Amino acid sequence: MSSESGSPQLAVVINEAVQTLREGGLVAFPTETVYGLGADAKNPDAIKKIFTAKGRPSNHPLIVHLAAPDRFDQAQVDWMPVLAPWVRDLSEDALKLIHAFWPGPLTLVFKKDKSVLTELTGGQDTVAIRAPAHPIAQELLRKLKGGVVAPSANRFGKVSPTSAADVRSEFAGLLDLMILDGGDCEVGIESTIIDLSSGTHPILLRPGLITPTEIFAKTGIRVYSPGESNLSEQESSLPRVSGSLRAHYAPRTPLRMYSSGRVLDALSEFPDTKSRVAVAVWDSDSSLGDDGHPSVHFEEVLVPSDSTAFASRLYRTLRDLDQQDWDLILFPEPPSGEEWDGVRDRLQRACFGSGPSSSSHANN
Structure with missing residues (x-):
């Protein structure tokens, strides 16, 4: 409606x-x-x-x-x-x-x-x-x-x-x-x-x-x-609240975060990763280039380097990528600072719960 x-x-x-x-x-x-x-x-x-x-x-x-x-x-x-x-x-x-x-x-x-x-x-x-x-x-x-x-x-x-x-x-x-x-x-x-x-x-x-x-x-x-x-x-007596489980907000595609300039390190943790990887990069950064991993097809997805704009687009981007049959999605680790704490929290839980078995994580 x-x-x-x-x-x-x-x-x-x-x-x-x-x-x-x-x-x-x-x-x-x-x-x-x-x-x-x-x-x-x-x-x-x-x-x-x-x-x-x-x-x-x-x-x-x-x-x-x-x-x-x-x-x-x-x-x-x-x-x-x-x-x-x-x-x-x-x-x-x-x-x-x-x-x-x-x-x-x-x-x-x-x-x-x-x-x-x-x-x-x-x-x-x-x-x-x-x-x-x-x-x-x-x-x-x-x-x-x-x-x-x-x-x-x-x-x-x-x-x-x-x-x-x-x-x-x-x-x-x-x-x-x-x-x-x-x-x-x-x-x-x-x-x-x-x-x-x-x-x-x-x-x-x-x-x-x-x-x-x-x-x-x-x-x-x-x-x-x-x-x-x-x-x-x-x-010891803090109440349970929505969104506080370790696995949450999770795509079916495996999702991981990489630290600045360390995309290949994140990939090496996935020796069985097939060939198609979506890599979110800050819109303020230069492109990844094709260096270093001949068997992998990267596609860059620009994400906003402003925390409010990043939050506004986060779930939209995760949903869109999840529907595109990537083997792996990589997101940059958000910068330090409490204006980034909300999206960092969501991304950490999404990473933990992501992948084909995410429904079993969610019940954990």
Whole structure:
């Protein structure tokens, strides 16, 4: 179902999607990060359909998506009524983060209200929440007047979808699915996840476009990384969250990263590599040239050397290459710096899970 934002046709399609959700059906919809596979967060049977459709382990929690309040004048926005049915308490830090970054690609983990279904929390006493910024997602949530759980609209462990066509190809023949087409996703990787459930330090559970430095600059709140030594007690009880398994976001084609200028070293780890290798190279670099490996046909694929543009194109590039029957895909290791942490995280998990046996890794 393709529609332009703001058109009368879109209103009809969104009303139909709301009806589908209310009746316990699934709706795929665009967010600014990736496409989500949505179900009514208050309907346990609908939530189970998500786990079945994706092949997702039932202890792997989902994120609840909520509509922003109608008033967008930041000084006037009151998030309390929106969050009250879902979370046990809202700290001052939580409200600062919400006012600074919602709607947007930031997920916050809270102690859950007792009414929140354990089906969506993976049996934990915490709930992950965000308000997506995409206008179609916001309109859908506003008209539903409720929460929607929406993991990425792909089969579990596979490359996340950033277009409606990706969702269609992912579930073709498997699922009678309503898909709201909102064009290509702008951010391109999943949201940053911050744990606020312990009440002591905010902890980064999944990197994304919004970095700890940006959070500190806008709010004065220091976000800790899980490895920091003064968090040892808190560490042992960190909640499980989406995208935290070692194998995830994975193409069927074997995927590896190479360090600068070391393409041939990466190849030598694959003595049985056949002849066709796709090599992603920075658009700021000179070409690889044909040196050094006579039996291999390389094809270069330019990738952006800007972290935001790289993230926006990452899953699109992985999906396209995965459909071209390469024997191996090589990606450059992202530079150091926390603006690259989100894509580095996705690439490491994609490498680990990639290859013909990726479905068995994903269940690991």
